[in-house]
Amino acid sequence: MPRTIDRETVQRLVKDESAQLVEVLPREEYDAEHLAGALNITLKELNGQSANRLDRSRPVIVYCNDFT
Secondary structure (H helix, E strand, O other): OOOOOOHHHHHHHHHHHOOEEEEOOOHHHHHHOOOOOOEEOOOOOOOHHHHOOOOOOOOEEEEOOOOO
């Protein structure tokens, strides 16, 4: 179930549970700056097929970092 989490929780999930980071901004913005190890699946591409790229046994953290 989707929920909002804070920075400390993100760091813990990545470290302790090998959480997967998914950046949903357009590729150009992802290429300019993203968290280390994050996958880029844009909102337009986010669907059942693109979700198959993820390991369902690990937590998934989806984020959008809009600097505007």
